[in-house]
Amino acid sequence: MNKTLFLLATCLLLCLGMHSVAQTFDYSRVESHPRLLMKQGEEQDIRKSLEGNPEMQRVYNQIVGEADRLMIKPTLTYKKEGRRLLAVSREALKRIFDLSFVYRMTGEDKYRLRAEQEIVSVCSFDDWNPSHFLDVGEMTMAVAIGYDWLYDRLSPETKKLAREAILQKGFAPSNDEQYNWFLKAENNWNQVCNTGLVYGALALLESDSKVATGIIERAMSSVPLSMKVYAPDGNYPEGYNYWGYGTSFNAMLIAALESALGSDGGLCATEGFMPSARFMQYMAGTTGLAFNFSDARETTQSFPAMFWYASKLNDPSLLWNEKIFLTRGDTHFTAEEERFLPIILIYGSHFNMEEVTPPVSKIWVGHGKVPVALIRTGWNEGEGFYVGIKGGTASANHAHMDAGSFVFEALGVRWAQDLGMQEYYSLEKENVRLWNSNQDGQRWDVFRYNNFVHNTLTVNGEKHQVKGTVPILATYTKDAKLGASLDMTSLFGDDLKKATREVALIKEQYLQVTDRVQAAGKPASVRWTMVTSATPKQIDAHTMELTKEGKKLHLVLDSPSSASFSVIDNVPSHSYDAPNPGSVRIIFDADLKAGQKETLKVRFVPVTR
Structure with a gap:
């Protein structure tokens, strides 16, 4: 018996077994063709x-x-x-x-x-x-x-x-x-x-x-x-x-x-x-x-x-x-x-x-394996604010090390962005083990896939814990404050004792990102990262002006006072990585002593005058 006939016989035997048990449908009521x-x-x-x-x-x-x-x-x-x-x-x-x-x-x-x-x-x-x-x-x-x-x-x-x-x-x-x-x-x-x-x-x-x-x-x-x-x-x-x-x-x-x-x-x-x-x-x-x-x-x-x-x-x-x-x-x-x-x-x-009319609610929140809070204050093109916030885990199917990340739009411009996926074939043809998502898997060496190039936190230059998971702790659904807070602690192993992030639109005027972190029993260096395709101009250590499509936004670092913004490129380190022209990362670092608590607070303020 050739392989095809063998498989057909196997299929028939299996289906005969299934046919003998209780069925989901009354197949005698099947419609005539065309029925699909x-x-x-x-x-x-x-x-x-x-x-x-x-x-x-x-x-x-x-x-x-x-x-x-x-x-x-x-x-x-x-x-x-x-x-x-x-x-x-x-x-x-x-x-x-x-x-x-x-x-x-x-x-x-x-x-x-x-x-x-x-x-x-x-x-x-x-x-x-x-x-x-x-x-x-x-x-x-x-x-x-x-x-x-x-x-x-x-x-x-x-x-x-x-x-x-x-x-x-x-x-x-x-x-x-x-x-x-x-x-x-x-x-x-x-x-x-x-x-x-x-x-x-x-x-x-x-x-x-x-x-x-x-x-x-x-x-x-x-x-x-x-x-x-x-x-x-x-x-x-x-x-x-x-x-x-x-x-x-x-x-x-x-x-x-x-x-x-x-x-x-x-x-x-x-x-x-x-x-x-x-x-x-x-x-x-x-x-x-x-x-x-x-x-x-x-x-x-x-x-x-x-x-x-x-x-x-x-x-x-x-x-x-x-x-x-x-x-x-x-x-x-x-x-x-x-x-x-x-x-x-x-x-x-x-x-x-x-x-057809637009939805009524300004926020949609979903929990589960990859929780999200999605804010949209306008439904016409370029109108109002848009904020997407996510928790979750790098162990989810097709995930990146992007838990805690967000995107932000105002004035019809996306200011904080995600570089997104790299097409699979471009990596597979270079023999990149793209689907090895273990903690030391090659997937996390791909430039766009690890936490270093996402709008999230990195501690001591380490990759996020693959099995770490970030739930939504609270949501804010009033016009005075629209957003969510996340518990990011499990992403950082024993480098941090506690880490929470709050991303909220305040009175529909500006976005505020607040991170509350505490070092464990050893010093920790915490890096805050935002990816953007806007053109940055440093006003001072705590203020960055972003320009895109003729619009402006001020990025204001409220705390810690000892930190200062800087800009780094998005040129990847491997030949197999996709290029990222026109985008940069805006970062700052906060150095914590053992056990120290610190608040990292940044405002995204659209320039409307």
Whole structure:
């Protein structure tokens, strides 16, 4: 018996075992094709929503334009980048999703035929790269959508090829222990891989019911492991971009289960999952930049999953950032957004974007593994203040040594920033052991990843303790004081006896960062750091003037009186590090005697005259 047949047999036996126990769903109630996300006849609702809704029309035009551009492009080929086929899988998902959607909206056969060509191409690959199973997850989802949405119009040969590919290249390797570690993971791999496999299973429920129901039931046992990270309030520990990845797939999993089987099996009731949409809304500042802690980029983007959340919760205010994004004339969708654009129209069809209003609260606070406090006093671009504050731990998935850090915006400018992630391939190709996050792991030698280049404290020139964790001690929710205080003590081992940080917007006039530290039984040198892309000018030892985009801000060191500001560059020390042009660090050092207590206090004062 060859390996493929063996894996298929294993898959069948496993799923037969699952099938014999109590099931989450009544599979006899499965909808007919098309059943994933958009059922037959729902196209009409979308067509109607385009009338007098320019934001929706713009998204539709984008999808149609992309489908038209694909007419002259060659079909996808098997091409890995390093150990990943992921770029090909993502492009397949975008192409098949877009082409199938435009066919269903227009009825024009050219789009169906082009989608079928892509399905044939990717299903003819030898494999979908199971050693990096995200590639399999996204590819299985791509083929499943095309198979389901075009079911009645695909040639028998293509349907057979797609079915066999889902079974052999999707399901079979998911039962191989060298590939399926994601089933026990608590991160985005679990969400993405299970979602893709469930899409395949929902597509094949008639032809391969036992195997398909086994895949679905296995996912229903596995996915809650990754969803528990949203508890208790909805903040996602992996940060901005990975919320867009893991949560988007999780939302699409729920949406597909509901459309195909009439139930989500209780997934929406998972603590923190539905409130997570509000967390994500507050992760974007008024400058159009994200609070990019951990492995995240500073650039904001549209999240099609927000339209599903708004529809599910019947809360159009969740779409305020999306509305701004869709109405900006200079907006271009990223590759990540593009592959999910039909979701905006499927779940945004009953919203009139002109009637979308902003949230009411000025602060959002979430506890959990990576607690955050997010302050936004204005919801129009460049209006008011924005402050993002985080605690947490470097042991979280995709984390940096950035516990205690913050970002700050005023006058439409980001003054305190996070350099964000370095793209993985740029490090992996240099053989950097990026995923070794032990205390002495090479991950923490990457310039952007350790605490030396984050808006936090460093003691005695040491890296933060990887297993240290920083909780929120208190939050301040009145207009006179908006912010949070954090207990940072565990980051510093035996170098400090106590360390707390308070980051608060005072009377909506200035930001104040107050650190209260106490040395342990030996002297300690405490460094305060802030990263900025503004141009610094030292007024005196305790005052730094920052200038950016024609705006000014004064950084005022109130205490200790013995300390003074200085500026250091962000030129990295390793050849594999990414450059950081246009940014510097503003620092000061406070030297403590054994047992000494000290308060470090800095004000960020916008110059408005």
